[in-house]
Amino acid sequence: MSSVVENYQSVNRSLQTAIIDAARMPGSVELVAVSKTHDAERIAPLIDAGHRIFGENRVQEAASKWTALKAETDNIVLHLIGPLQSNKADQAVSLFDVIETVDREKIARALAKEQIKQDRKLRYYIQVNTGLEPQKAGVLPSETVSFVDLCKNQLQLDIEGLMCIPPIDENAGPHFALLRQLAEVCCLERLSMGMSSDYETAIGFGATSVRVGSAIFGKRDTDN
Numbered sequence: 001m002s003s004v005v006e007n008y009q010s011v012n013r014s015l016q017t018a019i020i021d022a023a024r025m026p027g028s029v030e031l032v033a034v035s036k037t038h039d040a041e042r043i044a045p046l047i048d049a050g051h052r053i054f055g056e057n058r059v060q061e062a063a064s065k066w067t068a069l070k071a072e073t074d075n076i077v078l079h080l081i082g083p084l085q086s087n088k089a090d091q092a093v094s095l096f097d098v099i100e101t102v103d104r105e106k107i108a109r110a111l112a113k114e115q116i117k118q119d120r121k122l123r124y125y126i127q128v129n130t131g132l133e134p135q136k137a138g139v140l141p142s143e144t145v146s147f148v149d150l151c152k153n154q155l156q157l158d159i160e161g162l163m164c165i166p167p168i169d170e171n172a173g174p175h176f177a178l179l180r181q182l183a184e185v186c187c188l189e190r191l192s193m194g195m196s197s198d199y200e201t202a203i204g205f206g207a208t209s210v211r212v213g214s215a216i217f218g219k220r221d222t223d224n
């Protein structure tokens, strides 16, 4: 068996244990396998093993790998988890099924326009900069409620939930707790939070979606 599939099964077991430990419903957390930097040959065994939900952080890279993979496999659900430029909104809307990184009005408007143009409906998350990091993408916690309102009610985007990437040098727990609290205020049910190092913690804080890359595919040579 491929090492990727073995890693995947082991992550899946830890995920199920974390769900039980948190006294949550079986099946209440989806696993987004983050395949960025890995090529189609490395991804294929996981698709063969039945996995369908994948995450990529660059539109161009994702298009080069997933256009073919999606054409030959039913029910692939592709998440964009990296920053999006509005000039790539057309490509993003045609390729992805879920965009997790909506964080400013310009991009929200571009996505709304493209959806109509392409007659496609995607699902979306609002990225929140819970650590107030100047270099990081995401809306500020204080702006989240009004931004969600704009996206949902004015632009008719199907906003499912909130997403965050906590600061690397901090305990992630308080960031997960803040994201959950903001989602409750916004009446949103889904939370995309937790990566290889902290997905079990995130499940304890209510994550409905965890984004796991290196624990499945191994260490990346280049982290982009």
Ligand SMILES: *Cc1c(COP(=O)(O)O)cnc(C)c1O
Residues within 6 Å of the ligand: 034, 036, 057, 081, 082, 165, 195, 196, 197, 211, 212, 213, 214, 215
């Ligand atoms: C790369 C990436 C991940 C996965 O990170 P790992 O530590 O490899 O699990 C999750 N979320 C985002 C936004 C990423 O860019």
